[in-house]
Amino acid sequence: MDLNTVLEVRDARSRVPWRPGDAWLGGGTYLFSEPQPHLRRLVDLSRTGWEPVRELPDGSLELAATCTIARLSRFGRAWGAPAAPLVEQCCRAFLASFKIWNMATVGGNLCNALPAGPMISLTAALDGTCLLRAQDGSLRRVKVADFVLGAGRKDLGEGELLRSVTLPARALASRTAFRQASLYGLGRSGVLVIGALDPADGSLAVTVSAATVRPFRLWFPLPPDRDALRGAVDSAVGADGWFDDIHGLPAWRRYMTLRFAEEIRRELTSGGAAG
The missing domain is CATH 3.30.390.50 (CO dehydrogenase flavoprotein, C-terminal domain)
Structure with missing residues (x-):
């Protein structure tokens, strides 16, 4: 869908001052799915260069907010952790075509906060923690299970950005169903x-x-x-x-x-x- 009220698209790397009518643009599968008459500017995250999936030294796993469902699925199929099957199971619970899979992001699924969001299910089940960045650069962390407050509601301030979700090593060693x-x-x-x-x-x-x-x-x-x-x-x-x-x-x-x-x-x- 054309967003005919949007007047400008800015690169997120430029750290432009946040103003009313701004929205973060990740994969855009939600933004372009229905009218957004309140929007005037999109701040594009696609060139941030965040590594989609990163295994950390302590054995935990960091998923960038910009990691696509397709990228996560490929990683999950090759991953050797005991909890690995859960990744593909949740990706397959995503009601979407291959085109959506290649654009929709982990961060977008969490920030939409829809009850059926399978990335919410995956990261909450594995005790994930969101890393949030405010406009002044300050960071805070909140559990995924607490980040989603209700249908369409999340713990995210004006202009605040979901940077990543970290899944702890202990949860990744779990046997899942x-x-x-x-x-x-x-x-x-x-x-x-x-x-x-x-x-x-x-x-x-x-x-x-x-x-x-x-x-x-x-x-x-x-x-x-x-x-x-x-x-x-x-x-x-x-x-x-x-x-x-x-x-x-x-x-x-x-x-x-x-x-x-x-x-x-x-x-x-x-x-x-x-x-």
């Missing part, structure tokens, strides 16, 4: 649940997304039984946390979430606790 459901064969995710079992201490993290207005990462020092897991999900999400749109009613989303969470508990704990 993935479940996803949609009402349609090629539909947007209505439910997405990910489990991660830490081999070091046996703790279990269950991350619920797509069915909820924001991601919920539930951590258990020891795998819970069925009833404890069910109670933890219901307590965390609450009555108002289930998303409601044409891709699924809240009751269906809750039912499938609880079903998938139990399947994951059993898969990762070889039957889990009794119950």
